[in-house]
Amino acid sequence: MTASSTLTRPGRAAVSGAGRPGRRGPRRPPGLPWILPALVLSVGLIYYGIGYTGYISTLNWDGISPGPESVGARNYTRIVHDPVFWAAVRHTVVFFVVTFAIQTLLGLAFAVMAHSRLRLAGLYKVIVFIPVVLAPAIMAPVFRHMFAPDGELNAVLSHIGLGALAQPWIGQTSTALPVIMFITIWQWTGVTFVLYYAAMTQVDPSILEAARMDGAGNLRALRSIIWPELRGTTVALAILGAIGALKTFDVPYLVTIGGPNYATxxxxxxxxxxxxxxxxxxxGAALSIILLVVALLMALVLQLAGRERDAGRR
Known part of the structure; x- marks a missing residue:
């Protein structure tokens, strides 16, 4: 009895063990219920919206008529030969290069000052960051009046003896785009400052102390130690700036409505x-698809450039 029962136990165990997977079935990922709402939102709204926009881009439609005409890729062909589209692309590139360069310099300078022995440092940080939280719709009338022919800027220039420099800043093609860039730099430098300030707190203080013991001054430490440690933050800011430049709408529309003569x-x-x-x-849907593709490609290029730079350093 004992031997037979001992011999049959492994078989029973094997049979029961082999049958368990078949009875249970495939296991679901344990985190699926938690990500399901976000997954439904992303697929149901974002990706469906992109797909539907792609479909609309093949139509000749005013958005109201019940019978839209299918034109295939004709809208995309029209984009290639549209001079206003290429002017908008040129404005976007110039806008990104200028605003990113100046915001990087100002944000880095403000962050370095905040890390130094500065009196009223808390008030200083608030003043630098205030423009970020102000809505463009609130500030647009202020800037329109400031840069108007009879606005405050021209009045100040006249009072200090530089009246010859007074001009309709947002009413001529040569100065309208620089005004938009100035407003954007004033508004978003606070974000660059905050990110650089946070990144500088991650720099090992012992490395800076060793550099100072070796005779490195503030500028040398900034150039050789701090700035290389901020490259990841700079790449992230470049990606955000590039995508933000492609999505720019509120400031140029509220201040100049894209004019004069498509200058902004x-x-x-x-x-x-x-x-x-x-x-x-x-x-418009075809232009939106082009905008999406360009934004993804630009983000990918900047990300790969940042990785190659980090790999070269290693």
Whole structure:
């Protein structure tokens, strides 16, 4: 009895063990219930919206008529030969290069000052960051009046004896785009400052102390130690700045409405102009798809450039 029962036990155990997986079935990922709402939101809204926009981009449609005409890739062909589109691309590139360079310099300088022995440092940080929390819709009338022909800027220039420099800043093509860039730099330098300030707190103080013991001054320590440690933050800011430049809409639309003579036309304002006032919904959708593709490619290029730079350092 004992031997037979001992011989049969392994078989029973093997049979029961082999049968368990078949009865249970495949196991679900344990975190699926937690990510399911975000997954449904992303797939149901974002990706569905992208797909539907891609479909609309193949139509000649005003957004209201019940029978849209399918035109295939004709809207994309029209984009290639659209001079206003290429002007908007040129404005976007210039806008990104200038604003990113100046914001990087100012944000880095403000962060270095905040890390030094500065009196009223808390008030200083608040003053630098205040423009970030102000809505462009609130500040747009202020800037329109400031840069108007009879605005405060020209009045100040006249009072200090530089009246010859007074001009309609947002009313001529040569100065309208620099005004938009100035407003953007004033508004978003606070973000650059905060990110650089946070990144500087991660620099090992012992390395800075060793550099100072070796005779390195403040500028040498900034150039040789702190700035290389901030490259990851700089790449992230470049990606955010590039995507933000491609999405620029509120400031140029509220201040200059894309004018004068398309001098401050960006991809965002041009998409709105084509879709809403002109009712070229299909063409506006094609512009939106181009904007999405360019944003993804630019983010990918900047990310790869940052990785190659880090690999070269190692």
């Amino acid at each position: 036309e960006f991809l965002g304002t041009y998409i709105y102009r084509q879709t809403i006032p002109l009712a070229h919904v299909g063409y």
